[in-house]
Amino acid sequence: MAGLETSASGPLSALARRQYAALAWMQARMFVNSLRTRRGSFELGARIVTFLLFALLAIGPAVGMGIGAYFLVSGGHLRSLAVPLWILALMWQFFSALAPALAGQNPDLSHLLRFPVSFGSWLLLYLMYGVVAPSSLIGMLWTAAIGIGVLSAHPEAWAWVALTLAVFAFFNLLLSRMILAWIERWMAQRRSREIVTGIFLLVALCAQVFNPAFHQHRRGMPYGLTRGKIAQLGYRIWRVEKVLPPGVAAESIAESISHDSPQKVENLSWLGAWVVAAAGLLVVRLRSESRGENLSEAPKRAAAVRDRAQGYGWLDFSGPVAAVFEKDLRYLMRSGPMLYGLASPLVMVFLFGSTARSAPGRLGAMRMEYALPLGLVWAFLGLTRLISNNLGTEGQGIQFYFLSPTPLRTVVLGKNALHLSLFLLEALLIGIMVVVRFGPPSLSVAAISLAWIAFAVPANLAAGNTLSIAMPYRVNLARMSREQGAVGNGLLSMLTQFGIVAIGALVVVPCALMGHPWLAVPVLLLLAAVAGIVYWRVLAGVDHRIAARMESLTREVAKAGATG
């Protein structure tokens, strides 16, 4: 046992520190080694571009929050600090849970199970990955901006304000990681997946009912409300709000500025209690993971035998295209993260679609008129990762395609058929929602929408097939993680989407402004024909291009330990 660390193994023990150093070294080596390839260098460039884009998106609101906090505090509206803190908290959690690109890596630490890693270290590592997630970085930037705003008005309270905001930021970090960890757990199994989906839909439908009710009564009061009732409701909300984290953080800062020491300590203690609650729920989840939890969906034997007797498959039609279609559909239905990624844009349309009604002026009217094509653009978003990395889920199975006598263009055609079906389903759901919310679109807008789909579908699939072969990356079907290569591929696929939308807009907007929206239809159909030809040419060349990249495809997609 000579040389073996046998002392206590807490999260800050000598052994743990060595383990962190080893992991950091490993990450650094992996990063350096990745730069040996052109792909790795491109990935680094894509990360820098993405970081700059996120920075641009984050800095504006940060400045706004800082200025807002300054004026609120210097104007004596100390308790109103809760407003920017609520915005901060909601955006932090929203970005983290619903925008996978901003959620960062939810690390799969199961590879550490074979090492003597303590649970404390496990937890700390999990949080460290959370700290560097874009959503957390943006949240911390906004927290710092609010702090600067408050301290510019009252620099004497710097210590307490900094402490309160640090605890508040830590709470948000814990909460976001806790939510992500539990979502992942729920999405891993069919029964809980169905329950979560049900809750999601319920919340979305409530928002749909709530929003129009308010907007339709803009000049009057909805649901028979009076000013008195609203004031009463506001008071009740305020009483609840002031014990929630943004409320107690605002109270704590307000008390520190007005020099009421006992109250500020009490409020900070409440905030600490929220931190403990979030941490407790995260610990419960991660402890199961650290003990090697198996989220297998295998049912009990008796039930399994009964299922077997009932027959197989609901799409069991013959032919390789159908086989690939069915296999990929099964994969999709069994992967919580994939389903989540597919559904989240839809949920966002559900939740925020109604804001289009409230936009003022000609722009707002145009947005309402063109709600259907705008919604259809969103429908593509959930499919972006599937379309632009259509071999990424195969794992070791990709070798099977190289061994089988089925041409690879047939395999890709099967995948494209599934993606087309999914798009049509999403488009149908969004179409129904748009009709319910905004009324049926005019005939010209409906025709424009269909013509744009005819152009956008083959264009997207052609670009997706090209990217899937040129820049594949392994998809973790069990976790919401982003693998090496995902950023570069994601950036290019988003640029492609943007290009396709921009071409559509360049055709439609001038025609609409000239008062002849119908003119856009033949132009879009012409583009659709061109896109169709490009798609077939890309499909025809799939075998040749995959054969040329067979080794790198296998290396990227079938990385060690992946059985798809």
Add this chain to the structure above:
Amino acid sequence: MLSCLLMDSPAIAARALTRRFGEFTAVDGVTLTVAPGQFFGFLGPNGAGKSTTIKMLTGLLAPTSGQIQILGLDFSDHPLEVKRQIGVVPEGLALFGRLTASEYLRFVGRMYGLDRPTTNRRTEELLDFMNLSSEPRKLVTDFSHGMQKKLALAAAVIHGPRVLFLDEPFEGVDAIAAGTLKAMLQRMTERGATIFLTSHVLEIVERLCSHVAIIHQGQLVANGSLEELRSGVAASLTGPQFSPQSGEKLTLEEIFLRIVGGGGPAANEEALQELSWLA
């Protein structure tokens, strides 16, 4: 025309097969022929080029130069026809982890162009034969390594291949299952199928294979029937420590160590002396 070629040609013929990775030559001018119905063992130490060779023979890796013919068909000219005739258990098993065993076999059958009733019937038979039918809802990713190996083998034979390539097929498979699989493979060769097998378990190769080739540092250093290898090695032995006892045959392990220069027990003892800190 195809059936004519299948009958008259060797099952596997590789000529001057070479594969380079940059400056490194993994396989260097390998030429070998495997007759139809042969159980052929392909051996070599780690990193010798076994997996690279098998990948080239099955179309998973393009050779830098050289020619491959399977059942008389040139692989580069007729890749799909060749693939219909071969079955492969590759190094990574090529499984789709998120399917059940039954779904996976049905998928594979359809990808090889089998009709639905045939695919379903063979799937049932193979699952029963491999003892994989007791947990029909379990995903492949949740299978043990041995079960995954059995499933990969089932997938490799579902279309009735004439030539079977197996890369370490018995690794991780329990003794009972291994016995069943060996019997199945031997029956296949009796019916005319050709099996090309790599394994580090030399006893298995010795028991199953009629012919063996050994690759070392990318080059083929021995090729022939077990008896030919035995007599070749025996003739080259001079030292008393390598002399077989009278009437005793050289084992494949002895042949292998002699050819690739393992160093023998004395070298192993010397190496262990250097790891004196081991308990």
